[in-house]
Amino acid sequence: MKKWIVIFLLLVCILPACKKDEKQLYTMAVFQVNDAPTLNEVRKGFIKAVEDRGYRNEKNIRLIFRNAFGDIQQMQRIAQQSVLKEVDLMVPFSTQSLQAALHATGKIPIVFSSVANPYLAGAGKSAGDHLSHVTGVSSKGPIKQSLKFIKEVLPDTRRVGTLWTPSEINSQYYLNLAREGARDLGFRIIAVPVTKSSEVLLSAQELVNKNIDVIYQISDNTINASFQALSKVAEENTIPLFGGFLLSTYEGACAALGWDFFDMGYKAGIIALRVMEGENPALIPIENMKDARLYINLSAAEKQGLRFPDAIIQRAHKVKTQYRE
Numbered sequence: 001m002k003k004w005i006v007i008f009l010l011l012v013c014i015l016p017a018c019k020k021d022e023k024q025l026y027t028m029a030v031f032q033v034n035d036a037p038t039l040n041e042v043r044k045g046f047i048k049a050v051e052d053r054g055y056r057n058e059k060n061i062r063l064i065f066r067n068a069f070g071d072i073q074q075m076q077r078i079a080q081q082s083v084l085k086e087v088d089l090m091v092p093f094s095t096q097s098l099q100a101a102l103h104a105t106g107k108i109p110i111v112f113s114s115v116a117n118p119y120l121a122g123a124g125k126s127a128g129d130h131l132s133h134v135t136g137v138s139s140k141g142p143i144k145q146s147l148k149f150i151k152e153v154l155p156d157t158r159r160v161g162t163l164w165t166p167s168e169i170n171s172q173y174y175l176n177l178a179r180e181g182a183r184d185l186g187f188r189i190i191a192v193p194v195t196k197s198s199e200v201l202l203s204a205q206e207l208v209n210k211n212i213d214v215i216y217q218i219s220d221n222t223i224n225a226s227f228q229a230l231s232k233v234a235e236e237n238t239i240p241l242f243g244g245f246l247l248s249t250y251e252g253a254c255a256a257l258g259w260d261f262f263d264m265g266y267k268a269g270i271i272a273l274r275v276m277e278g279e280n281p282a283l284i285p286i287e288n289m290k291d292a293r294l295y296i297n298l299s300a301a302e303k304q305g306l307r308f309p310d311a312i313i314q315r316a317h318k319v320k321t322q323y324r325e
Helices: 002-024 037-052 072-084 095-104 143-153 169-185 197-208 227-236 246-250 261-276 298-303 310-315
Strands: 027-032 062-067 089-093 110-115 134-138 159-164 188-193 214-217 241-243 255-258 293-297 318-320
Touching (some): 027 037, 027 072, 037 089, 037 246, 089 095, 089 261, 095 110, 134 261, 197 227, 241 246, 246 255, 293 298
Parallel strands (some): 159 188
């Protein structure tokens, strides 16, 4: 009998200690809206930053990864569930993910990444003037710089086609930037809307029937997730396809100017650790990406009826000779 009493007392002492240790693990809820290649790269970069600082999941930190797979309502549920779980930090990747996090909490710190315009999403007014519990890394792309590159390569271009997703405020934002940049360069933007990834193929076919000279695909999560469907149409119609994100050259774009999304995720990881270690997110300015890179896919360019001059190829940060890798 005494033996059972001793065991019981030990359990009474040990179990609360275990719960306390579990609770002491700093918990980050990391979530993304879909499987877009840009967001997957951001996630990889984030994890690398955490691991480079000596943290390992479920050992000295807890990382909860969730993916809404394109379901916005599910994205909202993920954010709400993170609040109910009393996580210490929310890490949303994409504009829709940030919006869901902002709606779910006004207290839990948020460190975002891969958000084109965090201010339109409600994160604040500027890099230094933002909500006290929010900071992160903006992914605003080099839109006008990309259009200038197209003009350099194809100076006779007049009609530039693109797809866009009306439900994504980042897509509307990029479309507006493209139209502004196009006016300055003598281009006209021809835009066809898409509501979901499964529509990309048909919408791309509609786009090429509008007498366009080239496609410059602005980056949004819906279209990025089905970029290969767009590149298939470009190839079939021998229309040069320029991407709005570097990894689009792995999906069939002939060239792309943009940011390294792995690096973007890494930067967000460093900021998240700073918050975890006690820094006030209100005092951490929102970061912007710099130094756009140029990727070129020579095989895709050939299939789309384009040959890059040697001078441009030499400027590229990466030159691919295979269509897809």
